[in-house]
Amino acid sequence: MNVEGPHSVIGDDEFYDAVESGLEKIEEEQEFRERLKNGKAIPVTPPPTSPAAQHRLWREIDQLVKQEVAMARLGVGQCGTGWQLFAEDGEMKMYRREEEIDGMVVDPLKAVHVVKGITGHELCHYFFSPQYRYDWETTLETMQVVETIAEDTLIFQ
Secondary structure, three states: OOOOOOOOOOOHHHHHHHHHHHHHHHHHHHHHHHHHHOOOOOOOOOOOOOHHHHOOOHHHHHHHHHHHHHHHHOOEOOOOOOEEEEEEEOOEEEEEOOEEEOOEEEOOEEEEOOOOOOOHHHHHHHHHOHHHHHHHOOOOOOOOEEEEEEOOEEEEO
8 A cells, every 4th residue: 555645654765766856856947047147048049959949940949049038138117128127916016118119009018026946947937838728827718839849849829
C-alpha cells in the first residue's frame, strides 16, 4: 500500500532524489535570475536547431515577437516617446501610447503587474499554456490550438 501525504514514509533513495531534484530546480532558477541581472536573458530568436526556426511561419512569428519586445522595452512616463500611465489599481499599472499606423491612430496598451512568490518562467507558463488559459482569462469563450510548432511555440486562435 502506497500512502501519500505529510506523514507518509518514503525510502531514502526517493527522499534524496526529491531533494536533489528540488535543489537543481532552485539552482537553475538562480542562474536564470543572474543571467537576467547581467543582461544575458534568453534570446528572442531560438537556436537554429529549434523546430520553430524551421517552420514556414517563423519569419512572421519572429518579426512579431521582436516588435512586441521592442514596444515592451520602451520607457514609461516619457512624454511623447514612451508609455503613459492611465490607470492604476494596487500593484497593477496600465499604460498606453498613441501612434499612427498606415494613417490610422491606434492606442496600444501595456499592463505591468507585480506577482510575488513565483518566477517569471512560471508566470509565462501559466499565462500562455492553453490548459490554464480558461482558469485566469475569464472573458475567453473558446480557444483552439491551431498548430504546435515547438514545445514553446504555439499558434492558437
